[in-house]
Amino acid sequence: MLEFIREHALSLAAAVAIHGLLVAVMVAGLSLGRPPAEPAYRPPVQATVVDASELKAAAERKEQERRAEERRQEAAAAEKERQEELARQRAEAEREARQEAERQASLEAEEKAREARLAEERRKAEEIRKAEEARKAEERRQEEARRKAEEEARRKAEEEARRKAEEEARRRAEEEARRKAEAARQADLERQLRAEIEAEERLMSLQSSAEGQAWIGAIQDRVERNWIRPASATPGLQCEVRVSQIPGGQVVGAEILRCNGDETVQRSIVAAVMKASPLPTPSDPALFERTIIFIFEPED
Amino acid sequence: MKRLSLPVILLALLSCLPWAPAAAELRIQITRGVSEAVPIAVVPFGWSGGQALPLDVAAVVAGDLASSGRFAPMDRRDMVSMPSVPDDLVPADWRLLNVDVVVIGQVVPAGPGKVEIRFHVFDVYRGQALMDYSLEAPVNNLRAAAHRIADMIFERLTGVPGVFSTRIAYVSVDRSGDQEVYRLVVADADGASPTVIAESPEPIMSPAWSPDGRRMAYVSFESGNSAVYVQELATGRRKPVSEAPGINGAPAWSPDGRRLAMTLSGVDGNLDVFVVNADGSGRQRVTTNPAIDTEAAWAPDGRSLFFTSDRAGGPQIYQRNLAGGPPRRVTFEGVYNARPRVSPDGKTLAVVHNDRGNYRIAAVDLDRGTVRVLSDGRQDESPSFAPNGSLIIYATRDRGEAVLAAVSVDGRVQQRIASTEGDVREPVWSPYRE
Numbered sequence: 001m002l003e004f005i006r007e008h009a010l011s012l013a014a015a016v017a018i019h020g021l022l023v024a025v026m027v028a029g030l031s032l033g034r035p036p037a038e039p040a041y042r043p044p045v046q047a048t049v050v051d052a053s054e055l056k057a058a059a060e061r062k063e064q065e066r067r068a069e070e071r072r073q074e075a076a077a078a079e080k081e082r083q084e085e086l087a088r089q090r091a092e093a094e095r096e097a098r099q100e101a102e103r104q105a106s107l108e109a110e111e112k113a114r115e116a117r118l119a120e121e122r123r124k125a126e127e128i129r130k131a132e133e134a135r136k137a138e139e140r141r142q143e144e145a146r147r148k149a150e151e152e153a154r155r156k157a158e159e160e161a162r163r164k165a166e167e168e169a170r171r172r173a174e175e176e177a178r179r180k181a182e183a184a185r186q187a188d189l190e191r192q193l194r195a196e197i198e199a200e201e202r203l204m205s206l207q208s209s210a211e212g213q214a215w216i217g218a219i220q221d222r223v224e225r226n227w228i229r230p231a232s233a234t235p236g237l238q239c240e241v242r243v244s245q246i247p248g249g250q251v252v253g254a255e256i257l258r259c260n261g262d263e264t265v266q267r268s269i270v271a272a273v274m275k276a277s278p279l280p281t282p283s284d285p286a287l288f289e290r291t292i293i294f295i296f297e298p299e300d
Numbered sequence: 301m302k303r304l305s306l307p308v309i310l311l312a313l314l315s316c317l318p319w320a321p322a323a324a325e326l327r328i329q330i331t332r333g334v335s336e337a338v339p340i341a342v343v344p345f346g347w348s349g350g351q352a353l354p355l356d357v358a359a360v361v362a363g364d365l366a367s368s369g370r371f372a373p374m375d376r377r378d379m380v381s382m383p384s385v386p387d388d389l390v391p392a393d394w395r396l397l398n399v400d401v402v403v404i405g406q407v408v409p410a411g412p413g414k415v416e417i418r419f420h421v422f423d424v425y426r427g428q429a430l431m432d433y434s435l436e437a438p439v440n441n442l443r444a445a446a447h448r449i450a451d452m453i454f455e456r457l458t459g460v461p462g463v464f465s466t467r468i469a470y471v472s473v474d475r476s477g478d479q480e481v482y483r484l485v486v487a488d489a490d491g492a493s494p495t496v497i498a499e500s501p502e503p504i505m506s507p508a509w510s511p512d513g514r515r516m517a518y519v520s521f522e523s524g525n526s527a528v529y530v531q532e533l534a535t536g537r538r539k540p541v542s543e544a545p546g547i548n549g550a551p552a553w554s555p556d557g558r559r560l561a562m563t564l565s566g567v568d569g570n571l572d573v574f575v576v577n578a579d580g581s582g583r584q585r586v587t588t589n590p591a592i593d594t595e596a597a598w599a600p601d602g603r604s605l606f607f608t609s610d611r612a613g614g615p616q617i618y619q620r621n622l623a624g625g626p627p628r629r630v631t632f633e634g635v636y637n638a639r640p641r642v643s644p645d646g647k648t649l650a651v652v653h654n655d656r657g658n659y660r661i662a663a664v665d666l667d668r669g670t671v672r673v674l675s676d677g678r679q680d681e682s683p684s685f686a687p688n689g690s691l692i693i694y695a696t697r698d699r700g701e702a703v704l705a706a707v708s709v710d711g712r713v714q715q716r717i718a719s720t721e722g723d724v725r726e727p728v729w730s731p732y733r734e
Contacts, residue, residue, distance in 0.1 A: 199324035206326070220328050228400075229333025231370075231690065231710055232459055242325070254425075264459045267423055271400045272333070274425040289326040296330045 008115055015111070019104050026097060211284050218280035223294060227272035230264045237261045239296040241269050247288055249278035257293070269296055335712040337372035338400050338457070340365060344376065345405035345417070346384030353407060355442040357417060357449070361403065364450035364464040367490055368691070369706075369713025371457075374399055386420050386429065394424045401430070403453060413439050421453055431456050447488065463489055463686045463729070468693060468717070469497075469507045469516060470704060470727040484518060486533065489686075489729070491704070491717045497533060506726065508551050513731045517541070517551040517560060528562055530578065541580035547571060552596050553578075561586070561596035561605055573607050575622070586620055587627065593618075595639045600646040606630070608638045617651060617664070631664055633671040639682065640664075643689045648709065650674075650683035650692045661694045663709055674711040684728045693717065695725040 206212035239259035244252050254273045256266050273294060282288055342362040347353055362373035378397065383389045384406045394402050405419035414436055421431035433452060437445035444465065451462030466489045474481040484498040484507055498504060502521035509516060510530075517530045526548045531538030542548040546565030553560060557578065564574050566585075573586040573596045587593035591611035598605060604621045611618075615638040618627040631637035636654030643650070646666070653662035653671060661675040661683045677696040684693050686706075693706045702725045704717040717727075 196324050203324055203326060216326070216328055220330065223328070223330055224332045225334060227330060227333035228336045228338050230458065231708065231712075233333065262459050264457060267400075267426065267457075268333075268338075271423075271425045272330075274395070275398065275400075292326045292328055294328050294330050298333060299331045 008112075011111075011115070015108060019101075022100070022104075023097070026093065206287055206289075209287075211282060212287050215280060215282035215287060219276075219292065222280060223272055223276045226275040227296070228268055229298060230268050232262050233265050233268065233296070233298050235298060235300045237265060237296065237298055239265065239269055241273060241294050241296070243273050243279075243292050243294060244290060245277075245279055245292065246290075247281070247285070249281045251277035251279065261296075265296075269294075337366075337370055337713075339374060339398055340371045340401045340403065341374040341379060341394060341397070341399045342403045343379060343382050343384065343405075345407050345419070347407045349407070349409045349415070353415070353442065354439065355446065357407065357442055357446045358403070358405065360443060360446035361450045361453065364447060364462070364490060365454065367464075367715060367717075368454060368462075369708060369715050370454075371401075386422075386432075389420075389422060391422065391424050391427050394422075399424055401457060405449075410436055415439055415442075417445060417449065419449060419453075421456060443488075443492070447490075458690075460690050461688045461732070463688050463691065463732075465489070465733055466687055467513075467730040467733075468704075468727050469509065469730065470695075470724050471504050471507065473702075473723040473725070475723065484516070485724075486516075486730075497536065498529075498531065498538075506550050507728050508553055509728060509730050510553050511555055511557045511731055513733060517553065519549050519551065528560070530560075541578065542576060550595050552598055554598050555600055555602045561598065563594040563596065573605060573620075575605075586622070589627075597640045597642050597649075599642055600644065606640040606642060606649060608640065617649060630666065630669070631671065632669060634662075637662070637664070637671070641683050641685055641692075643685050643709070644687060645689055648689075650685060650694075652681055652683065661692060661707060663692075663711075672711060674707045674709070675705070675714065677705075680705075682726045682728075686729045687732045691729075693727045693729050695727055 207216065237260060239261050240257040241259075242253075242255045242257055244254075246252055251274055254270050256269065259266055259269070261269075279292075340362075342358045342365070344356070345358045365371040366373050374397065380393055380397070381388070381390070383404050385404070389402065389404060391402075400423070402422045402424060403419060404422075405417060407415050407417050410416040416434055416436050418434040419431070420429060420433075422428070423430050431453065433449075435445060435448065447464040450464040454460070454462030454464070467486055468489055468491070469484065469486045472483045472485055474483065479501055482500050482502065482504040483496045484504050485494045486497055487494040497516065498518070498520065500520055500522040502524075504521075505519040505526075507516055507518040514534065515530055515532055517528060519526050519528055521527075523543070525543070525545070527540045528542040528548045528551045529538050530541050541560065542551075542562060542564065544564055544566070546569060548562065548564060550563040551560050552562070554575075559575050559577055561573055561575050563571050564583075565571055566574075570590055571592045571594050572588065573593050574583055575586055576583045586596070586605060587607065587609070589609060589611050591609055592615075593607055593609045593611075595608040596605045597607070599619075603623065604619050606617055606619050607627075608615050609618050609627070610616075612629070614635045616629055617631040617637050617640045619630050620627040630649070631651065634653055634655070636659075637651045639652050641650045642648075649664040649666060651662055651664055651671075652659055653673060654660075655662070655673045658678045659680055660673050660677060661680050662671050662673045664671050674692065675694060675696065680694050680696045682695045685691075686693065689709065691706045691708055693704060695702050696705045697703070698716070702723045704724055704727045705714065706717060707714045
């Protein structure tokens, strides 16, 4: 009801105003239709009759008084009738007003019911509209989600396919590189091995030839004479030093490779090979070796 | 399975060999060297002060290094340049002179009566600095500083601590007057700065340093009979610790300095080894054999004594565990092995050994029992290890006089100890200075 009032406040206010106006007009009408005011009451004349004339005068006075009484009674009856008429009119007006008010109330109720019905209809229509909208929105949403899921799945599938392709390509490239590196390494190793075998053969022929043996012996002797053996160079010592020489026999480098001796021993070994410079040269220049490894293994 | 190719198999085999070279290289084995002293140049140290210094520090350093027998200092007249700071040193110059190591230095004033000595040691063949060091010293004691420098250089170059700052004690006999005078002398290891700490017309014998180097035990006959005394070096205060009837001899300090082993003739007149507390109390008998047992020496762990005994006929060395058990003979080579002294590492004994009629100093390898003769005199005696174990000092005879000499434990380097005049015997090397 309150809701109804709130929703139709304006219409209600208008209806009330119109009714108020109607009532005011009717009341004003009643006031206008009232008869004019009663004539003013005149008190009887005070006089004393003295002769026949007087009597006659008195009889006339009496007649006059009787007529006055008649007029007065007539006036009272008229007044009464007028009053009754007024009351009757008033009751009629009241009845009419009551009937009008009832009619208005009924009209008003009718109007209210109509409005309520309309409002209810509008509400229902609104509800239906909203439900419809919600349903459509839901449909759209579901449609969108489905579309997205499909999109995502497609994207993932593509991604996976690309990744696999790349992986495969990389694996193949690696495999290829590895195979090539392995082949290269194998070739390298074989080359190295061949070189080593050649060098080994060369060394063996050097060491087995009289010239080579003489040269090696001369170098050995020279280094031994230059090695001031420290007290800590005891049997069990094993030190390797790689010596680089140039064709004149000049020692240009000495590098300790491995040594279980102390620093004094290592210093003495470097000094020995440096002081042995220039090393004896072979009688056949072809026998010359650019690097020599000396193994210091003192006996007791 | 894939068949392996021949090269692969060969490679696998090659890589298994631990000594396989990366590439075939000529390999030459060196099994011998020479026992020469390492050529070294000790260039005179620069001096930036006014008045000349009272001591040529470089000369003392060179002298110390020479006395070790391990180094041959170059004659100053052969030096082509005399740098005193590293920037002025040209390694190639010294290589031409066949010098392995160059020592240069500089002395600068460092306040009243003090100097700072900066020195540098170079490896000529590797072209690198081995030492850069600086120390302060009072002008009136440059000798001690020079010995310390020599010690540091020696240790850097040999890996063994130097003993140039240590001292020796020995007994000298002066026969110049009407009667003999026995003196107990303490001197620098090179024989310099001798100081008499005891003097007597009666024999003085068997000096022994306490392990802390502050006290000396020795035998003196000054009372008419032998007695063992312990004397404080700093104060000269001394007291007898054994005055038993008969013989009181051959004191030897335990490694902890709390006890003395000595030889006593005891009640029956038979010589045996005893152990007493350093104040003479608590005497314990160690040997009971009716033969002569004497000249005790402590093992470095203090648990056993080595001593000389003739229980098998001739003198030989035995070892007796102080916890009990019978003595064990440790020398078998030769007919005469006596007066044992134990090396600081406990692996070697220095003894007097009869070598084809000559009494010589020999080293006994305690693990293997082998004897190696080190000296070449006819009447060498009283060996004593230097505290670094690399040298043995002993007494020998030279033209009829008893003199002091030293030999390296490998026998390769022998030398006379200079500055010891008169008849000197029974040298003993001090421990390291604290």
